[in-house]
Amino acid sequence: MPLTWAAPPRWWCLLVYPPTPVSTTWAYAELARRRAAEEVLSDSSPYSTLISSARGGCLDANGLWPVLENDFQPLVESIKPIVARASQLLADTAPLAHSMSGTGSTVYGIYDDRAAARRAETILQAAGYPVFLCTPVPEPIDSAPPRDTDNE
Numbered sequence: 001m002p003l004t005w006a007a008p009p010r011w012w013c014l015l016v017y018p019p020t021p022v023s024t025t026w027a028y029a030e031l032a033r034r035r036a037a038e039e040v041l042s043d044s045s046p047y048s049t050l051i052s053s054a055r056g057g058c059l060d061a062n063g064l065w066p067v068l069e070n071d072f073q074p075l076v077e078s079i080k081p082i083v084a085r086a087s088q089l090l091a092d093t094a095p096l097a098h099s100m101s102g103t104g105s106t107v108y109g110i111y112d113d114r115a116a117a118r119r120a121e122t123i124l125q126a127a128g129y130p131v132f133l134c135t136p137v138p139e140p141i142d143s144a145p146p147r148d149t150d151n152e
Helices: 024-036 045-055 061-067 072-079 081-091 114-126
Strands: 004-006 012-016 058-060 097-100 107-111 131-134
Touching (some): 012 081, 061 097, 072 081, 081 097, 081 107, 107 114
Parallel strands (some): 004 058
Antiparallel strands (some): 012 131, 097 107
């Protein structure tokens, strides 16, 4: 079944890169250890609701934002205070959602207002973090007409 994406017509993502490495091997091992000890659980009711709506054929972005979470984030933040600080500064800018990407260390915030995203960008830059403001492409890349590389 095709899945449609009901999202705001325009939104911005602020990527914040705390310049510290995170070992993916360590992160997965630590997550496995904590799950074995039942310290990490990810089955929130909003998440279940989101999955149910996706099964209905439409994924509403407004339902997605509240359930964005990353089980690696508390693990990484516990050993990398610079990541925890970046995440807190980002949260303080009131994005629609914020989380960490993969096993870290990049954190991100989602905004439906460009001015709010720019303000957050300024705040995080002033705190010394490398930041990147981006917006998603308006359509899937594979739907673009093929390029004529012979004439370039």
